[in-house]
Amino acid sequence: MTPSAIALSVIFAIVVLGSALGFYAGARHKMDLEQWTVAGRGFGLVFVWLLMAGESYTTFSLLGASGWAYSQGGPALYILAYMLLLFVVSFYILPPIWEIARRYSLQTQADFFQQRYNSTSLAVAVALVGIVFIIPYLQLQLNGLGIIVEVASFEAIGRTPAMLIAFVLVASFVFMSGVRAVAWISVLKDLLLLFVVLTVGTAVSRIYFGGVGPTFTALLRARPSHLTMPGATVDHGHAWFISTVLLTSLGGYIWPHTMGSSFTAKSSDTLRRNAVIMPLYGVTLPLIFMVGFAGILIAPGLKNGDLSLLTIVRKTFSPLFLGIVGGAGALTAMVPAALLILTAATLFAKNVYRPLCAPDISDRQVARLARAMVLVIAVIALYFAIYSSSTLVALLLMGYAGITQLFPGVVFGLFSRRVSSMTVLSGLVVGVATAATLILGKHDPFLGLNAGFIGLCLNLLTVGVLNLTKVC
Secondary structure, three states: OOHHHHHHHHHHHHHHHHHHHHHHHHHOOOOOHHHHHHHHHOEOHHHHHHHHHHHHOOHHHHHHHHHHHHHOOHHHHHHHHHHHHHHHHHHHHHHHHHHHHHHHOOOOHHHHHHHHHOOHHHHHHHHHHHHHHHHHHHHHHHHHHHHHHHHHOOOOOOHHHHHHHHHHHHHHHHHHHOHHHHHHHHHHHHHHHHHHHHHHHHHHHHHHHOOHHHHHHHHHHHOOOOOOOOOOOOOOOHHHHHHHHHHHHHHOOOOHHHHHHHOOEOOHHHHHHHHHHHHHHHHHHHHHHHHHHHHHHHOOOOOOHHHHHHHHHHHHOOHHHHHHHHHHHHHHHHHHHHHHHHHHHHHHHHHHHHHHHOOOOOHHHHHHHHHHHHHHHHHHHHHHHHHOOOOHHHHHHHHHHHHHHHHHHHHHHHHOOOOOHHHHHHHHHHHHHHHHHHHHOOOOOEOOEOHHHHHHHHHHHHHHHHHHHOOO
16 A cells, blocks of 8 residues: 555544544434533533543644744744643633523523623624634634645645545534534544654654754754744734733633533533643643754745644654544544534524524524534635635634633623623624734734734723723
8 A cells, every 4th residue: 555545544544433433422312402512511520621622622732833833933832821821711710600501501602691691782792703703713623634634645635625524524423413522522532632742742853853952952053043032923022922822811711612611511610620630631732842843954944834743744654653643633623623613503593593583493493503504604614714824823813812802701791790781792892893903904913912912901991991981
């Protein structure tokens, strides 16, 4: 067999096994809306950990982190900082959110805003913001999967066909099994990902340079400014670094799919324990960065840094191991993609269509519509994935710039009764409009700061001023 055939066979076997787990997950349960979205709220610590690790450690972590280490240098280290701080945030906000969700049978993030602020207009706005900014995150996963299959197959399969195949598989097992599919596939995905990262991260520096220390010594000689701020960029300095860490750590568990996945836990203590042990998964990130940094010397001149990890693996290891890496990478794309599609579809059906168009439809009809929307959401993300050239990290930061604007509403909803729905909605509009204007106008960073962080500051300022003056 050719190297391409060997790698593709392994990738195919892993993807088929993962998909089979996804279909099996829902076969034993009646998939009503409660089971489809929150799995009956019965997940213990292990499944919650696997589910949240599955949505946190994606192709962004595997390819995006190594890609930015390769192409950007020092600014990429923001990922190490925020991936630790966001668990601190989750420790304090997810348990009380779960308590409210359990008490009122909430299934989506927009349900939380509806319950807390008793405002349909705010809940609809929250759902729309969630759907819009889920699209670039979903696009990230599809792009990453296309890169993985293209490189791992030695270009035998193009990026677009790979994304089309993934689109069919992901949409199918989400349609059939809902959130249970994501949790079960995460078991296989996390085992493979840990094996791949530990193997590649420790072997590459040893094979080419004799260890971690010599790798950095060689890099400092070749690119002395690469590990300092702003690295290989011109505008990602210390202010951008700090503002981006704050933005992403506050917004990490404000994503609709991460908040929704917390509803699957069987108790609030499960979420507290999860916040304590989740950082253990982060020990793999420095190893991923090591591969990206080493790639500057091993495979110089790549036009797309996101290709660096797979290019090095293909150059260094056997086709069999490349297939394992490709299969693990494919699952790191498929797991969060499934959860993102499920969340966006449910938000539209339950929190946009029902209150605006058909307030009397039953949960069963909502579930049917949500399943139908799985296809629509996936097609939209697939279109952008095919026709966009943004890097994986850039796509995620775009999503964070919008989604973190929901943070004030969540926090005030938990810890204050003095803030009205119109005040929160006004702040949300100001924050999203500011971030969108700066990003679309190519002014990110602005004055050295992350555009989303500027939007969040104006969001909070708007809420504070309106609350003090009682205008809204």
